[in-house]
Amino acid sequence: MTILESASAWAMDRAHVLHPYTDFSTFAEEGSQIIEKASGMYVTDSDGRRILDGIAGLWCVNIGHGREEMAEAIARQVIDMDYYNPFGHSSNVPAAKLAHWLATNSPGNLSHVYYSCGGSTANDAAIRLVHYYFSMKGQHRKKKIISRVNGYHGATYVAASLTGIHGTKIGFDRIGEDFIHHVSAADLYSRPRDMSEADYCDFLVNEFENRILQLGPDTVAAFIAEPIMGAGGVLVAPDGYHRRIYEVCKRYGMLYIADEVVTAFGRLGEWFASEKLFGYAPDILVCAKGITSGYIPLGATLISSEIYEVISRPQCEGGLFSMGLTYFGHPVACAAALKNIEIMERENLLANARSAGAHLQAAAASLINLPVVGDVRGSHLMLGIELVADKGTRAPLPKAVEIARSCLERGVMVRPIGNKIVVSPPITIDKDQCDTIVSAINDSILEFASGR
Ligand SMILES: Cc1ncc(COP(=O)(O)O)c(C=O)c1O
Structure with missing residues (x-):
């Protein structure tokens, strides 16, 4: 019997796995x-x-769990073509098909997809793309990002900085404080009791616009928000909030990033929630999680055709778009996403x-x-x-x-x-x-x- 067979999973886990969001004081005794x-x-x-x-x-x-069809699609792709370099002009069939589906079914004119491994990496990619875009436009000062208190955007360094949940920051060092700023969450329950929903919405929109003015509109690049805050406590914004914030972004030449890691792929009854439920078409849309129903990791950062035109225009010739991940457009993950979409449609x-x-x-x-x-x-x-x-x-x-x-x-x-x-x-x-x-x-x- 090998050591792996003799020890219980519980004991090995307790001894060696560093769990996210674990309270070590109880973990030592309880394990997982x-x-x-x-x-x-x-x-x-x-x-x-x-x-x-x-x-x-x-x-x-x-x-739902344990779909044999998903297992078969994943196995088929492993047998047909498990992995190959996605850099330069090299690609694979599932990544191309999924990009086509995403561009066709997502809101507005989101035309190109940058693949990654989950929500955090997809948000990191979004911020790098925003910065790259404004650099390419010659607006080198336009780099600040406005996020929201209680927003959750992930656990890599930049995504953790975008995140506005206080408890996630305790004990950790910070980066990005020079360019990431937070405004209030849209938290209807916590608003002053004598304030109507409409007045609260005005307050939030004014706060947002004032923050842009205070930071300097020529320095503020983008706003990032979840259509409905998830980990922050399922906070549904006041009626009209997203649309109005989007309009303010447009007034100041900013990009709107919709973090749809939770809300895309059906949780709110639509493929994507931004446009259908909240009336705005983001410049960048980030998804992960439901894109493969979690069967295998995948993240996707969708960008508008305007952004694509700027970052790909002739002036970039000779300069490589030097931002790549080994598992970009992983064929097995993209095949899983395509099967997941097929199941959601069929059922x-x-x-x-x-x-x-x-x-x-x-x-x-x-x-x-x-x-x-x-x-x-x-x-x-x-x-x-x-x-x-x-x-x-x-x-x-x-x-x-x-x-x-x-x-x-x-x-x-x-x-x-x-x-x-x-x-x-x-x-x-x-x-x-x-x-x-x-x-x-x-x-x-x-x-x-x-x-x-
Ligand atoms: C809205 C949102 N964005 C980003 C993330 C980070 O995704 P991941 O954990 O896949 O990196 C999450 C995770 O819960 C999320 O809820």
Whole structure:
């Protein structure tokens, strides 16, 4: 028996894996919950417990788990052509086909795709492309990026700097503070009580414009935002917010980057949310996660034809576009994305996300009546529940981990983020499964509140 066979996965993991977002104080004793099997809407852990996946792995397994068709498409591509250099004028069939699909189905005139390995790298690429674009235009001072408090954009150095969630920064060094600036989150629940939604929207748009003026419009290059903030707590912006911010960007010659890592590929009932749901066509759109339903890593940064024209025009001749990743346009990942899209189309999963999503939001609305629930919000298959110690003061109650643990005992996986519980199931979910998730949260909160 080899050492790998004799030790349990739990023990090897506890000894050697440096987990993201792990609390080391409890990890040393508890170790990880090892997920061993996954099929459809369910995962099974190493204790044999079958759990309804209320978070699609991590906002990504949109078509549900364990699809043989996906395995076959991935295997087929490995057999046909596993990998080859994507640099220079070398490419592969799935990368070309996927780029064509993305350019055809994405909003506005996004015409070219820069591939990477996930959301963080796709956001890093977006910022490098913005900087390169303005350099090529001769606007060398136009490099600042405005992001938002509570926005989440990833964990590589620049993506982490774009991220506006305070807790992700503690103990870490910072880079980018000279060119990355944050404005307020669009957080309807936390706005002053006597402020209407429309007034709040005016406030946010004015704040944004003032920040541009303060920084100097000739130095501000782009704004980046998620259509609906995910990890920041499922924050849905006031009506008209994105469109108006987009218009301000255009007024000051800025680019709008839509981080659709979570919202693209069906979570909000559309391939892409920016234009269909929020009425603006971004200059750059970033996607990952749902593009392959998480079966294999892939990120994509889509740029407009205007940006492409500038960065590819004759003046660049002789100067290489020297920005490349070994796994750019990886054929196996792109083949997985194409099969994922085919499955979503064939099974009409966007329509399911719309109907199941409406059901989920309606069923969850009653949670607001529970003690310690301050807000219930979301859209389609993104749901956030905010826990408060006092409904009057809205003081946060950071006990979501306890509620999530209790949901797990009821056979349902939800995601705890501080004082927020997040739900983002596969878009294959049916209405009964939505009810199961909501009732597990309901019962877990009631149990928690009764023990306080
Ligand atoms: C909106 C958003 N952008 C970017 C990322 C980073 O993606 P990844 O973890 O694939 O690098 C995430 C991850 O959750 C995300 O939610």
